[in-house]
Amino acid sequence: VEQPVVALDAMGGDHAPAATVEGALRAHDEHGVRVTLVGRPDAIEPELARLGRAGALPVVPAPDVVGMDEDAALALRSKPRASVRVAADLVATGDAAALLSAGSTGATLAAALFAFGRLEGVRRPAVAAAIPVSDGRRLVLVDAGATPDAEPELLVGHARMGLAYAQALGVTSPTAGLLNIGAEPGKGNALARDASESLTAALGPAFAGNVEPAAALDGAVDVLVADGFTGNIFLKTVEALRPVRDVHTGAALLLGVRGCALVAHGAAAPAELAAALRTAAQVSAEDVTGRVAAALAAGAAA
């Protein structure tokens, strides 16, 4: 079976393009991942040359870059030739199987929406991080940072997508919990209290109630639902205290779009980017995105 191609936004991330180019070469050399570098050739090619590997990886030119502090939707609209958007287009046209960016999550999400569109029934895509917990199991955190301001119904959507993702990862009857400051009903801030009621009404027994951080990291549930702000604080705190390789596979998956797109850390070093590229290749080879779409369409989570 031929390896899928990952379109890497070579201009995305705090240390791009030096870190992205080196990470791509490592993923290629050490794991056999096929990577297409997308971005400014005058920035990428000197990095390949610096590492003694001129011409080693294909480069698809894209003249523009979306900065970390730009408004994502606005930037994507005004820069159709931005690297993250060109990389997403490569997936849409079938020239690549997955998109990976260590740049702005908002811009990656916007590019994926432009290029792929969203799955039916999905109000808003989310970022899902699969955090290893115990016995080889993984905790699917949704939303890990796509939408910092959320309403209760959005969290119901996150839960449905997370449950579908857990099924795609092989869990037969996954359960979802709401990340909260206490396990008792009625705990939390206004959003958590309302979301807990909405989740109970929408998911029935698949909703396991409120879950505190320790229980979530002990594997009490398969899916951890949170607004994008709280979820991102939780993920970043876990990442700050655990060795990087134990935290997740270097990349988080966008859920709710009709294509395979993943985000890596802005601060990722080449080794982490190589791991993220390997994850992107695996996720697309296993058609996780297609399986999530199928599980959502089957209403398995509802």
Place this chain on the structure above:
Amino acid sequence: VEQPVVALDAMGGDHAPAATVEGALRAHDEHGVRVTLVGRPDAIEPELARLGRAGALPVVPAPDVVGMDEDAALALRSKPRASVRVAADLVATGDAAALLSAGSTGATLAAALFAFGRLEGVRRPAVAAAIPVSDGRRLVLVDAGATPDAEPELLVGHARMGLAYAQALGVTSPTAGLLNIGAEPGKGNALARDASESLTAALGPAFAGNVEPAAALDGAVDVLVADGFTGNIFLKTVEALRPVRDVHTGAALLLGVRGCALVAHGAAAPAELAAALRTAAQVSAEDVTGRVAAALAAGAAA
């Protein structure tokens, strides 16, 4: 110098009174902490007897208990003889120097407000956790869980109290950062974005801007400001991943009330409760509460 007396809410916590009585005996025997047990004698005395220590510690009777799922303010009003309220009264009358409870934080806060009142200029008290970071330094997290729903101005109050607490802990010119999902200005949810502006306007150079979890745990600032929901999620995630003794001193301090009150974990085991009692004794012996009040009155943080 005579040791201060800590009034322990013996009925508070998931494993009370077994864990509280055993923790009190350990604090007494191993660290010389003077503890008064407050609660139902018919529940406390059998525990002392079970441990072969009948009569070893003074017991102040209080017939009522506030449950973890009760409305705190309501319960405190309808149960003037609840253990946490009687313990707070002992501090107000000078019969104890500090209150410690492993029961509901809301009830402890309400009891402290009833018994001590609040400091001038404080809109709402907060819970402060002093998290060890590096080189013996501590990160003061405010709010660690008192008020889950907050507005920007409340976070300014948290920051002022946290800076005063850091000064009381010996930091000469403390800085405060806002717990956020990115360091760049404009990052976060609506509350974080607005609070960042309010903090900049109110605190000037004492406000160091947005801080991500990793930077906060690296000691980038002395005070970490958060709403009570996010702060509690952060604290509980840190506690889930670090050995308990490395996290903090077993107890978090109430800031903004005119008296010394601390809260311990509901799930705390006897060893943790003993550490918390020792912390309570130290905090009252060092008059941390008085020094916070003085720093706030001097407007040092503003």
